[in-house]
Amino acid sequence: MTFSDINFLMLFILIFVPIYAVIPQKAKPWLLLAAGIAFYAVNDIWVLPVLLVDIIVVFALGILSDMAFNRPKIRQTLLYSGIALQIGLMAASIFLFKNHAFIGIGFFTIQLVGYYLDILRSNIYPCRNILTFANYVLFFPKVLQGPIVSFADLEEALKEPERVSFEKLEKGIRTFILGISFKILIADNLSYLWNGVQTVGFQSISTPLAWLSMYSYSMQLYFDFQGYSLMAIGVAQMLGFTLPNNFRSPYMSKSISEFYRRWHMTLGEWFKNYIYIPMGGSHNGAFKTVLSLAAVWLLTGLWHGVTINFMMWAMTLLFFIILEKFVLKKLIKSSNIFANIFCHIYVLLVIPMTWVMFAISNPEQIGIFFTRLFGLTAICQPLNVNESDILSYLSDYAPFLIGGVACCFPLIEDALVKTRIMMTRFISFALFWLCVYMVMKNGNNPFMYINF
Amino acid sequence: MKNLLRKAPLYLFTYISLVLMFLLTQFSPTLEVYFPYFGVEGETISAEITSIANTIEQMWLEPRAQDHTVIMETPLPDEIELPESSDKSSNDVLAVMDEPTPTPIWGEPLEDIIAATEPASYYKEAPVAQSYFDDAVFLGDSRTEGLKLYSGWDNCDFLSDVGMTIYDCLDRDIEYRNISHTTAREILTTNHYGKIYIMLGINECGSNIDTYINKYTEVVDQIHKWQPDAIIIVQSIMCVGAQKSASHASINNPNLARRNERLSELANDFYIYYLDINPAVSDENGNLREGYSFDQVHLYAKYYSLWCDYLLEHGFVFSGLRR
Numbered sequence: 001m002t003f004s005d006i007n008f009l010m011l012f013i014l015i016f017v018p019i020y021a022v023i024p025q026k027a028k029p030w031l032l033l034a035a036g037i038a039f040y041a042v043n044d045i046w047v048l049p050v051l052l053v054d055i056i057v058v059f060a061l062g063i064l065s066d067m068a069f070n071r072p073k074i075r076q077t078l079l080y081s082g083i084a085l086q087i088g089l090m091a092a093s094i095f096l097f098k099n100h101a102f103i104g105i106g107f108f109t110i111q112l113v114g115y116y117l118d119i120l121r122s123n124i125y126p127c128r129n130i131l132t133f134a135n136y137v138l139f140f141p142k143v144l145q146g147p148i149v150s151f152a153d154l155e156e157a158l159k160e161p162e163r164v165s166f167e168k169l170e171k172g173i174r175t176f177i178l179g180i181s182f183k184i185l186i187a188d189n190l191s192y193l194w195n196g197v198q199t200v201g202f203q204s205i206s207t208p209l210a211w212l213s214m215y216s217y218s219m220q221l222y223f224d225f226q227g228y229s230l231m232a233i234g235v236a237q238m239l240g241f242t243l244p245n246n247f248r249s250p251y252m253s254k255s256i257s258e259f260y261r262r263w264h265m266t267l268g269e270w271f272k273n274y275i276y277i278p279m280g281g282s283h284n285g286a287f288k289t290v291l292s293l294a295a296v297w298l299l300t301g302l303w304h305g306v307t308i309n310f311m312m313w314a315m316t317l318l319f320f321i322i323l324e325k326f327v328l329k330k331l332i333k334s335s336n337i338f339a340n341i342f343c344h345i346y347v348l349l350v351i352p353m354t355w356v357m358f359a360i361s362n363p364e365q366i367g368i369f370f371t372r373l374f375g376l377t378a379i380c381q382p383l384n385v386n387e388s389d390i391l392s393y394l395s396d397y398a399p400f401l402i403g404g405v406a407c408c409f410p411l412i413e414d415a416l417v418k419t420r421i422m423m424t425r426f427i428s429f430a431l432f433w434l435c436v437y438m439v440m441k442n443g444n445n446p447f448m449y450i451n452f
Numbered sequence: 453m454k455n456l457l458r459k460a461p462l463y464l465f466t467y468i469s470l471v472l473m474f475l476l477t478q479f480s481p482t483l484e485v486y487f488p489y490f491g492v493e494g495e496t497i498s499a500e501i502t503s504i505a506n507t508i509e510q511m512w513l514e515p516r517a518q519d520h521t522v523i524m525e526t527p528l529p530d531e532i533e534l535p536e537s538s539d540k541s542s543n544d545v546l547a548v549m550d551e552p553t554p555t556p557i558w559g560e561p562l563e564d565i566i567a568a569t570e571p572a573s574y575y576k577e578a579p580v581a582q583s584y585f586d587d588a589v590f591l592g593d594s595r596t597e598g599l600k601l602y603s604g605w606d607n608c609d610f611l612s613d614v615g616m617t618i619y620d621c622l623d624r625d626i627e628y629r630n631i632s633h634t635t636a637r638e639i640l641t642t643n644h645y646g647k648i649y650i651m652l653g654i655n656e657c658g659s660n661i662d663t664y665i666n667k668y669t670e671v672v673d674q675i676h677k678w679q680p681d682a683i684i685i686v687q688s689i690m691c692v693g694a695q696k697s698a699s700h701a702s703i704n705n706p707n708l709a710r711r712n713e714r715l716s717e718l719a720n721d722f723y724i725y726y727l728d729i730n731p732a733v734s735d736e737n738g739n740l741r742e743g744y745s746f747d748q749v750h751l752y753a754k755y756y757s758l759w760c761d762y763l764l765e766h767g768f769v770f771s772g773l774r775r
Contacts, residue, residue, distance in 0.1 A: 013463075014470055166459035173463045198746045204602060204753030238463075383754035384602040425462045432466055436473075 001042045002144065003231040004180050006439050013173075017238055021164035028161040029131050032239075036138030043144065044103045047093075051108070051137075054089060058082060058112050059133045062119055062126030079120045086112050094306060104144045106303055108137060110270055115151045117274050124152050132158045141236040145228050147246045148266035154241070162240035171417070172237030177428045177435075178416045179230025184435040186407065187224035188442075189400040190216050193393060194359070202360075202369045203383050208390040210372040216397065217359050218352040219404035222250065225264065244269075249410040251351070254343040255332045256320045259351055267303075271296045282325075290322060297321070304358075309366060313357040320350055575683055575725060580767025582607065587646035591621060591636060591675075593655055595690055595750060602753040603760045609643070611636040617656040618667045622674065640675060645682045647768065648675055651729075653689040653711055654749065658702035665714045676723060683768055686719065688712040688728040690759075693748030694739035703749070705738050725768050732762035 001008050020031055041048050061082040068074040090109040093102035118124045127133040135158045136151055162168075197205055197213040205213070229246035236243045250263035260268055275296050280288035301314025324332060331339050353373075360366045371380040394401075406412060416424055416431075456464050585608040590596050593616040600610035613626045622637040640648075650672070656664060672684055689708045691697075697704040712728065719726035733751065735741045740748065744755050751759065 010470060010474065013467060014474070166456055166463075169463050170460035173460075173466060177462075195747075199750045199752075200602075201746065201752030201754055384604065384756055386601045386753070389601070422461075428462055429465055429469075433469070 001039065003176070003228070003235060004183055004435070004439060006436065009436070012235065017164070017169070020239055025161065025163070029135055029158065032135050032140075032158075032161070033131060033138065036135065036140045036143065039140040040103070040138060040143055044101065046100050047097075047102050050089075050102075052134075054086075054108075054112075055134050055137050056130075057085065058115065058137075059127065059130055062115070062133075063128065065119060066126045076120065079116045083113050083116050086116070107142070107144075107146050107148060110267070110303070111148055111150070112137070114148075114270060114274055118150065118152065124155075127151065127155070129159065139236075139241075141232040141239075141241070142243060145225070145232070146264075146266055147229055147232060147243050148270050149243060153244070157241050164238070164240050168240055169238050172234045172239075174234070174417050174425075174428055175237060176231050176234025177432045178413060179227045179232075179234055180435045181227070181431045182223040182230065182407065183227030184438050185431070186400055186404050187220050187222075187227055188438075190220040190223070190397065190404060193217075193397050193400075194220060196393070200389075202365055202372055203380065204385050205372055206385050206387050206389050207372055207375045209393060210369065212390055212393060212401075214352045214356055214373065216401060216404075218251075218355045219401070219408070221355060221358070222247070222263075223404060223407065249408065249413070251348065251408045252344075252410070253347050254340065255324050255328070256317060256347065256350060257324050258332075259347055260317070260321075267300075271300060275299060286326070289325065293321060293325075294318060307361050308363055309357050309361050312363065312366070313354055316354050316357065574721075574771055575768040576771040577727075577766050578769045578771075579765050580769060582764070584764075584767045584769075585647070587644075588649060589640075589643070589645045589647070590649045590651075592616065592649075592651040592687075595654070596651055598750055598753065599756055599759060602756040605760065609639070609645070611639055615655055616652060618652045618664060618671055619656060621652055621671060640678045645679055648679060648682050648684045649687055649727075649763075650684065651687040651689065653708070653715075654692075654703065657689070657707055657711065661711060661714065664711065665718070668715065669718060672718060672724060680723075683723050683725060685725045685727050685768060686715050688715060688726070688730055690751075691730050691734050691738055691740050693745055694735075694737070694742070696748035697739055709738065727763075727766055727768075729759060729762055732758045 003009075016035065020028065023031060037048065037052075040051065061078055065075045065078045065082075068078065086109050090102075090105050093100075093105045115124075119126050127136070132155065133151075136154050139149075139154065139158070142149060193216045194213055197209065202210075226247045233243045233245070244266055246265055248262040248265065250259050253259040253262055276292045279292035279295055281292055282289045297314045297318040298311075301310045304310045304313075332343055334340075353370075356369055356373075357366055360369060368380050371377070372382065416428055582605070585605060587608075589609040589611060590599060591611045592599075593612065594614040596610060596612035597614055599605075600612055609628070611621075611626055611628060613624055616624055616626075622640075623635050625633055626635060628634050628639055652668075653664065668686075672686070675684060676682075689712055691705045691708055692700075692703055697706075712730075716726040716728070718724055730738070733740055733744060733755070740751075745751055
């Protein structure tokens with residue numbers, strides 16, 4: 001069950017929010033925990049026991065390390081073995097329990113490792129309240145796909161939840177509707193385009209279609225993830241919690257490094273705080289900078305998946321980020337209008353091409369895609385290409401492509417969430433029902449992805 | 453409440469409208485919605501509707517459920533059971549189903565019977581040249597659409613659409629050459645064809661097999677009426693990949709094989725022929741060969757030539773008359 005599931009909408013908006021709003025303050029953490037467990041159980045009941053045990057282990061190790069505060073060796077051993085255990089669990093979930101997708105494991109792992117590291121550096125006290133801690137891990141708005149939040153940022157709010165305010169309720173539902181619109185109306189529709197191109201086979205697509213599908217996939221990825229993040233933020237906001245933003249119009253960036261400060265920001269922050277800066281960061285000479293960057297991107301690649309394409313993706317980005325740090329620095333900082341235009345074009349060329357590596361798991365297929373992208377017929381002979389394929393794709397997907405491009409600018413996002421005029425509320429309301437209609441239509445169609 | 457309206461109107465209206473929708477769906481049985489956790493299961497409802505439709509169809513088809521071959525072998529007009537078209541209940545049913553013509557398929561079998569007793573044209577499978585398809589038309593779903601896009605053939609016609617089924621193939625809104633909205637019915641009643649290739653059945657392979665075959669028979673008969681000079685080639689439903697076959701309740705190769713078996717019985721070797729195209733793309737286990745498809749159902753564009761070549765290898769050529 002995800003946030004765009006009609007059952008979630010009904011249960012959450014109709015039942016959960018009103019109940020949560022009226023029950024006594026003291027009961028709220030318990031209700032949250034129950035909701036967290038239920039939400040996880042609906043998605044993956046088999047892994048829930050593992051997760052609950054994991055929560056207890058991390059909690060216990062935190063307390064034990066606090067007891068051993070005066071014996072640094074033992075304390076460090078405890079915490080490091082905790083980290084090892086956590087990463088081991090993630091590795092096990094990837095390699096051993098292949099049949100059971102351990103939902104959200106990447107997000108748990110990264111947050112719990114962050115928790116250990118925070119204790120180790122004495123940034124926080126270990127949590128002494130198991131209820132608060134379990135709520136932190138199982139907080140249902142962020143349990144599946146983030147945003148990644150540190151324990152310190154949520155602790156207070158979880159210990160004594162705020163009262164539900166009408167202002168936050170309204171802001172939350174607007175954020176939620178924007179998110180569900182991004183996901184259902186743009187990302188899900190564009191996903192059919194990419195799916196279609198894969199069905200045809202990369203060897204048989206025309207060069208214009210290769211470009212179109214690359215940009216379409218770039219938007220699909222953005223609106224899918226940003227949509228989900230906004231829904232999570234909105235859901236939390238309706239209950240009075242504040243989750244951090246995950247995206248800030250990334251395609252408007254002027255450099256790859258900037259792009260990744262605006263794309264999946266909570267993950268970027270995490271790597272900055274727990275890997276990049278501890279390893280030396282950018283203030284300790286060129287060698288350490290490169291080394292820290294390499295570590296960050298190696299781990300980022302691994303975190304996304306243990307297949308070769310993610311490594312290619314991460315290493316390409318590493319290359320461009322190093323290039324920017326040492327070569328393109330001046331150009332990027334320049335305020336010259338031509339330099340600006342150049343930088344935007346550069347980002348909008350490089351980033352979609354890196355997404356190709358992200359999207360296609362087979363390196364050979366990635367190669368074929370690039371030969372079609374640049375029309376390198378000498379390297380790979382195209383087969384049965386329908387030269388006018390782009391026309392039918394354009395006519396089928398034009399509304400979603402145009403909508404997607406428009407929503408890459410921050411304007412629409414700001415208008416729907418921040419303005420207080422009635423008009424935008426009407427639009428939100430209409431969008432909500434359009435989404436519900438689409439969800440019901442597709443949910444009702446057993447052939448949603450397989451209409452032949 | 454007043455505060456809520458003032459400070460959170462969007463939430464309030466969303467709430468009210470969701471409640472209304474919930475009530476509506478609970479008390480209106482015809483509305484198809486998907487609520488697995490709320491007692492109303494969308495899939496069950498559509499399954500029920502399909503089964504009701506099936507029953508109605510069965511009731512209607514019952515009196516005329518005859519095999520082709522029977523007619524071929526027993527050409528005496530008085531032996532053929534004519535359906536009671538005056539039956540009131542079936543007329544009512546028809547009105548409900550909004551069928552365009554209440555004429556049963558075997559209502560006027562004379563023409564067929566005479567044709568069967570006359571010396572008949574006789575076609576044989578043989579390799580053919582590309583020009584063979586000059587007067588051919590392909591009717592089918594997305595796979596035929598793929599054939600249209602990636603065969604490179606432009607001397608034949610394609611009446612295809614993603615999601616097409618035998619049930620809606622004649623009246624579905626399709627694109628044909630430069631016409632963006634038309635139907636197969638319109639094209640088949642205007643143009644003149646020599647060969648009509650059909651491949652339909654993957655979208656509706658979850659439906660009842662008898663209903664499917666009955667409808668297929670009906671469509672073939674209808675097309676034959678419009679195109680009496682054409683031969684109709686019923687292609688087998690193309691198999692799917694092994695993974696899909698092992699994991700899907702209805703889209704699996706044993707089920708498709710059962711259907712193909714029944715389809716092959718439609719052939720009368722007179723104006724209806726059956727062509728099993730699976731040898732072109734399947735492995736020794738009857739699955740679509742590994743690596744031929746991204747989604748296990750549609751061939752990669754580059755492999756459409758296998759299908760094309762197979763069709764060229766197995767044309768149906770006129771080989772004289774027979775008694």
